[in-house]
Every structure is written in C-alpha cells, then in structure tokens.
Amino acid sequence: MPAIADCAADPPLADSYYALLRLGGDDDDDACTKVTTTPQPVSECELPMIDVGCLTAPTGAAAAAAVGQQHQAEERAACAAAIAAAAAEWGFFQVVNHGVAQELLEAMRREQARLFRLPFEAKSSAGFLNDSYRWGTPTATSLRQLSWSEAFHLPLAGISGKSCNYGDLTSLRDVTREVADAMSRLARALARVLAESLLGHAAGERFPEGCDDATCFLRLNRYPPCPFPPDDAFGLVPHTDSDFLTVLCQDHVGGLQLMKGSRWVAVKPIPGALIVNIGDLFQAWSNNRYKSVEHRVMTNATTERYSVAYFLCPSYDSPIGTCREPSPYKAFTFGEYRRRVQEDVKKTGKKTGLSNFLLSLTVYKYW
Numbered sequence: 001m002p003a004i005a006d007c008a009a010d011p012p013l014a015d016s017y018y019a020l021l022r023l024g025g026d027d028d029d030d031a032c033t034k035v036t037t038t039p040q041p042v043s044e045c046e047l048p049m050i051d052v053g054c055l056t057a058p059t060g061a062a063a064a065a066a067v068g069q070q071h072q073a074e075e076r077a078a079c080a081a082a083i084a085a086a087a088a089e090w091g092f093f094q095v096v097n098h099g100v101a102q103e104l105l106e107a108m109r110r111e112q113a114r115l116f117r118l119p120f121e122a123k124s125s126a127g128f129l130n131d132s133y134r135w136g137t138p139t140a141t142s143l144r145q146l147s148w149s150e151a152f153h154l155p156l157a158g159i160s161g162k163s164c165n166y167g168d169l170t171s172l173r174d175v176t177r178e179v180a181d182a183m184s185r186l187a188r189a190l191a192r193v194l195a196e197s198l199l200g201h202a203a204g205e206r207f208p209e210g211c212d213d214a215t216c217f218l219r220l221n222r223y224p225p226c227p228f229p230p231d232d233a234f235g236l237v238p239h240t241d242s243d244f245l246t247v248l249c250q251d252h253v254g255g256l257q258l259m260k261g262s263r264w265v266a267v268k269p270i271p272g273a274l275i276v277n278i279g280d281l282f283q284a285w286s287n288n289r290y291k292s293v294e295h296r297v298m299t300n301a302t303t304e305r306y307s308v309a310y311f312l313c314p315s316y317d318s319p320i321g322t323c324r325e326p327s328p329y330k331a332f333t334f335g336e337y338r339r340r341v342q343e344d345v346k347k348t349g350k351k352t353g354l355s356n357f358l359l360s361l362t363v364y365k366y367w
C-alpha cells in the first residue's frame, strides 16, 4: 500500500469549486436546490424506528419452542405492517436488531478511514479497487451540482473477484465482504416483507428476483470538511436512489436530510441504528405505494463524515414490472433505467428519474 500522506489525500474539490464559481453557471430552476438568500430553517426529525429482530433472528427449533409459533407470526406481521407503513409515508425508516454487528460496523469505519487516507493519486489511479473511486461531480455546470465528497462505488462481484488486487487492503476486503453479506441479508428480508405486504405471503416470497451478488453495490462515502458556505455546495446533491432499497450506516456527525412534505428535514444519527430508504425501483414496482424520497447530505465546515450504503439492485436485463396492473409506468428494465439516468445526468447535470417512465403525465394515485 502506498505511504499514508494526509495532506495529499483529499481530492481537489476546492479546484472544482473555484472553476464552477468562475463559470457562474445558472443555478437550478428546481426550488429544492435553489440557493436562497434566506435559507429555510431545517428541523430535525426522528425517523420511524423499527425493531426487525423477528426478521433477522435465526428461526431455530429452540426459539420456536420458547416463544411459540403463533406469537412469532403475530410479531412478524406487526413488524411487516410497521415497515410497509413507513415505506409508504416516509420512504425512510430506521432499524435496530438488524443483524449487522456493531463491532463489524466499527471495523468498517476504521478500514474506510484508512482507505480514504491514501494519497489522492493512489485512489484515483487506473485499476485501483476496480476503478470504483468517484469524487466531486464531473458533470456539474453550477456550484449547486457539486458534491463535496469522495466514494468507492463497489460492485459486490468485484469485492471477492480475483480481478481486483487488494494488496495491503486485504483487511478492508474482508470487512467489506462481511458488511455486504450482512446488509444483503437485511435488505432481502426487508424487500420480501414489503413485497408480501402488497402481494400476500406466497407471491412475495420470490421477491426480489434478479438481485444477487453480481448486481448489488456497496458505496463507501467520505465527506471531507468543506471551508465554503453550506449554501454553496452539498456533501451529496439531492437525489433519489436508483435501486429497490438502500441500507445506510451513517456515523455520528450528521448531515443527511430528506424531503418530508415539501420541506427538508435532518435525520438525527442514532448510534446502533441503520437507516433504510426505498429506491426508485420499489416505487415503480409498488405503483407509487412505497416512496423513493429525495435526500441530500449537507457539508460540515470542520468535521469529516463517513457513511456506507448498500444498494439492492437487480441485473441490467431484469424487467422491473409491477405488483398489480395497471401500472402508471411503462415497462422497463433496470439497464434501460440506469442508461436513461446516466444520459440525463450527462446532458443536464441532473437525474430526472421515474417521471421519464410514466405512461402519461396524469398524476396517478392508486392508494
């Protein structure tokens, strides 16, 4: 592993900042991202908190005998109902007893810090961690499109793949693999109860089809301190996630905000809890019942912030489909969706997302 040199570790985000400032590009017409002279105060919210122990605990014979199968079934039904209600109302919730060990998450944070402390040249060099390093916003044309952050967007297939040379980063690989496995179990259990809540038990059991190790991603995010005013650039620009659902572990620093009603609210970090959010694919599949909610990360002037996100994605050739006809959306595959998002971001600097795939501009409300 190259020598650790803190001073050269940060990506040249300030260069991007000044270049965009000089460019003076038009700010968005989007009210949510517009720079306002008097920014609206953002209140802090407590996301619905759900104990998902009954979904993640091993269902051994001893456990069944002790608790009683009837009671277990009732507990599972109540948990599923709380998850479905939060996905419909908030698009976001928090979980405890989630099955991802606290020591593992702490080890992940240590490995992540070590990884991001590598010199920028090493992180961005060809082939490093399968070319998964991203920083800033290469497509930005205005300051408000700049994400003051760096990330490794890791396809899970690549983590164990021999094609990737980890060198001295083998401990990072092992921890990453373990976190991905544990988050994957949680994400699948949640996706399944969300599908069951709309389809019934037997049909929901097969959900999500087409999602496996080769198709999901783990994203390691780092938000360096940002010396510029928080109204100039974001830590991560407002977006919805292009997946079925995301499991997120944020540290104690805070900065994540989400849209609730038509206001931004800040998510208070709760030690030990993981955050779950619905992505675009679940919103489409559920005919808008579950909400893929816009979220963003604010910058912090003094303190760096870390997060890890697990994205539950199907293979590119998977049709997304619907839980029930008629769907408000045209039929599309995940590959078509990703391509359209990338084209839009390249052309306009912004993701348009699901509205590109609506059958008509009528606002559908099914639920």
Ligand SMILES: C=C1C[C@]23C[C@@]1(O)CC[C@H]2[C@@]12CC[C@H](O)[C@@](C)(C(=O)O1)[C@H]2[C@@H]3C(=O)O
Pocket (backbone or CB within 6 Å): 153, 219, 237, 238, 239, 240, 241, 242, 243, 341, 342, 345, 349, 350, 351
């Ligand atoms: C420029 C963009 C790429 C992105 C969508 C966005 O408009 C803003 C955030 C980006 C991000 C970050 C996390 C995930 O990697 C991602 C897949 C997502 O859902 O939001 C990407 C988006 C993307 O490349 O589709």
Ligand SMILES: O=C(O)CCC(=O)C(=O)O
Pocket (backbone or CB within 6 Å): 219, 221, 236, 241, 248, 250, 256, 295, 297, 306, 307, 309
């Ligand atoms: O860092 C966070 O809190 C959010 C990250 C996020 O939204 C993403 O990676 O898609």
Ligand SMILES: [Fe+2]
Pocket (backbone or CB within 6 Å): 239, 240, 241, 295
């Ligand atoms: Fe996100």
